[in-house]
Amino acid sequence: MPYKKLHIEVMNRVAYILLDAGSRFNKLSISTIRELKRAFTHLEEDAAANAIVLSGYPGESFAVGADIGQMVHFSPHDAFHFADLGQSLFDQIESCSKPVIAALNGITMGGGCDLAMSCDIRIAAEGLRIGHSGAKLGIITGFCGTHKLPRIVGKNYAREIFMTSDIYSAVAALQMGLVDMVHNEKEFWQNVSAFAERIASHPLSSLSAAKRLINAAEDTDLRTGCLLERETATHITALSGLHS
Amino acid sequence: MPERLCTIQPTVNGIAVLTIPGNKTVSARELLDVLHHQTSALAGKSDIKGLLLTGSEDGFCNCQIENSLSIHNAATLSSFGQKVMFSVEKVGKPCIVAIDGECSGLGLEVALACDFIVASQTASFGFPDIAVGLIPYCGGSQRLARLVGKSKAKELIYSGDLIDAEEAHRIGLINRLYPHGQTLAQAEELITHICTRSPNAIRIGGEVVNAGYDIDLQTACMLERDAFALCFSSFDQREGMQAFLEKRQPQFKGE
Numbered sequence: 432m433p434y435k436k437l438h439i440e441v442m443n444r445v446a447y448i449l450l451d452a453g454s455r456f457n458k459l460s461i462s463t464i465r466e467l468k469r470a471f472t473h474l475e476e477d478a479a480a481n482a483i484v485l486s487g488y489p490g491e492s493f494a495v496g497a498d499i500g501q502m503v504h505f506s507p508h509d510a511f512h513f514a515d516l517g518q519s520l521f522d523q524i525e526s527c528s529k530p531v532i533a534a535l536n537g538i539t540m541g542g543g544c545d546l547a548m549s550c551d552i553r554i555a556a557e558g559l560r561i562g563h564s565g566a567k568l569g570i571i572t573g574f575c576g577t578h579k580l581p582r583i584v585g586k587n588y589a590r591e592i593f594m595t596s597d598i599y600s601a602v603a604a605l606q607m608g609l610v611d612m613v614h615n616e617k618e619f620w621q622n623v624s625a626f627a628e629r630i631a632s633h634p635l636s637s638l639s640a641a642k643r644l645i646n647a648a649e650d651t652d653l654r655t656g657c658l659l660e661r662e663t664a665t666h667i668t669a670l671s672g673l674h675s
Numbered sequence: 676m677p678e679r680l681c682t683i684q685p686t687v688n689g690i691a692v693l694t695i696p697g698n699k700t701v702s703a704r705e706l707l708d709v710l711h712h713q714t715s716a717l718a719g720k721s722d723i724k725g726l727l728l729t730g731s732e733d734g735f736c737n738c739q740i741e742n743s744l745s746i747h748n749a750a751t752l753s754s755f756g757q758k759v760m761f762s763v764e765k766v767g768k769p770c771i772v773a774i775d776g777e778c779s780g781l782g783l784e785v786a787l788a789c790d791f792i793v794a795s796q797t798a799s800f801g802f803p804d805i806a807v808g809l810i811p812y813c814g815g816s817q818r819l820a821r822l823v824g825k826s827k828a829k830e831l832i833y834s835g836d837l838i839d840a841e842e843a844h845r846i847g848l849i850n851r852l853y854p855h856g857q858t859l860a861q862a863e864e865l866i867t868h869i870c871t872r873s874p875n876a877i878r879i880g881g882e883v884v885n886a887g888y889d890i891d892l893q894t895a896c897m898l899e900r901d902a903f904a905l906c907f908s909s910f911d912q913r914e915g916m917q918a919f920l921e922k923r924q925p926q927f928k929g930e
Contacts, residue, residue, distance in 0.1 A: 503916035511904035518896050566872035569915030569927060571880040573903030578887040578895040584847075585822050586884060587791035591850050593880045594769050594790065594869045607847070650891040 436463040444631035446480035481631035486534035496542030514573030521549035528639035545574035555610040559601035567596035689724035697737035724870040726770040736782035756813030760788035773862035774798040787818040793851040795858040801837035873911040874929030
């Protein structure tokens with residue numbers, strides 16, 4: 432089945448999921464979320480890809496949250512199921528065995544910010560505009576942002592971002608640690624590709640083991656985490672010995 | 676005499692500004708009592724939308740060093756101090772701290788229990804009481820480590836050194852760095868701006884952030900999903916989204 436809200440390209444072991452939801456803002460509608468889930472399921476199986484880049488490039492925005500025109504009529508029941516669907520996508524991205532890089536080419540607000548935070552690494556263009564406007568709309572986010580954001584930038588910046596509902600620049604986002612790298616517009620895509628290709632050149636078994644371990648570190652006590660690391664490292668070494 | 680330790684000026688926008696410079700003749704217990712009393716009273720006032728805590732250029736929540744307590748009294752003081760910080764954290768309204776001078780010891784404990792800290796270049800931060808054998812006792816060691824990471828927290832607590840505002844900004848201890856003399860005005864503007872947002876969303880969001888920070892991500896996200904759904908039974912959600920669609924400023928009620 433063809434995609435309507437995005438397209439996929441695979442080049443030099445990197446898969447690019449390019450959001451193009453048909454509006455300036457790449458709204459994360461129910462159908463866009465479903466297509467993203469399908470795209471990740473597909474790319475998980477695609478042996479040609481070792482890493483995935485998610486972006487709205489070359490458009491004006493990476494992604495924003497749901498359509499407010501639809502959301503204004505949500506019942507609590509609708510909201511519950513919408514959050515469930517979004518969270519299942521983010522869980523899928525986190526559990527994806529391949530590294531996922533968010534290339535933030537522009538406007539990244541609300542649910543779009545949450546989508547970016549479910550990825551492993553965030554690279555921003557200088558023109559980034561990022562924030563969470565829930566408190567301006569009378570809601571909180573339902574897409575894991577209230578927990579992802581404090582884990583990435585610390586509780587105090589997270590509270591500031593939620594409470595002000597303001598839009599932050601690339602410089603501010605870099606200072607807070609919300610994005611990992613910033614590039615100017617001209618070199619943005621070239622740098623994203625070069626970085627993604629460098630990661631994708633490494634063995635997938637090591638990349639996915641590292642991803643699993645680092646994600647586990649978030650919720651596991653140090654001793655259990657270290658035990659997991661030892662077992663995983665032993666397993667990986669045994670596997671690479673078999674192949675050489 | 677709480678007025679001596681803490682003056683409260685409500686501004687026209689529903690912001691209560693609490694000035695608590697403290698001084699070296701006040702005991703920690705006295706200061707904690709005042710803080711507890713004042714924040715609990717403000718928590719219950721529906722016309723107060725936000726809190727701004729500040730000191731003076733001489734300091735923020737300064738008090739006597741507690742170096743002659745029995746073990747029993749130290750444990751009691753610590754329990755009480757931790758309880759007060761939790762009540763500050765749960766005040767249910769946005770609460771920020773503006774620092775111009777030294778913010779150390781109990782002052783830093785209080786600042787860490789608020790939503791976030793802003794400061795001017797003349798501010799400094801630290802836990803100097805290690806020199807007399809004391810460590811933070813109101814939750815400060817735990818909050819500091821969670822905010823700036825374990826290594827920085829250990830560096831600050833072991834050394835007892837005060838760090839300047841630029842360093843504090845660099846390590847994420849303070850959110851914003853203002854030019855000297857502008858801190859209070861800028862902080863008032865910021866909290867007033869925050870208070871134009873939905874009080875409902877801010878309270879629920881803050882509580883979900885706190886509740887989810889120390890539990891596993893999956894459980895935390897379930898909590899968030901349910902709180903998100905709850906927002907859709909509120910006046911603020913309908914008003915906020917209608918206002919967005921009609922391109923006007925929302926009039927939130929916190930309901």
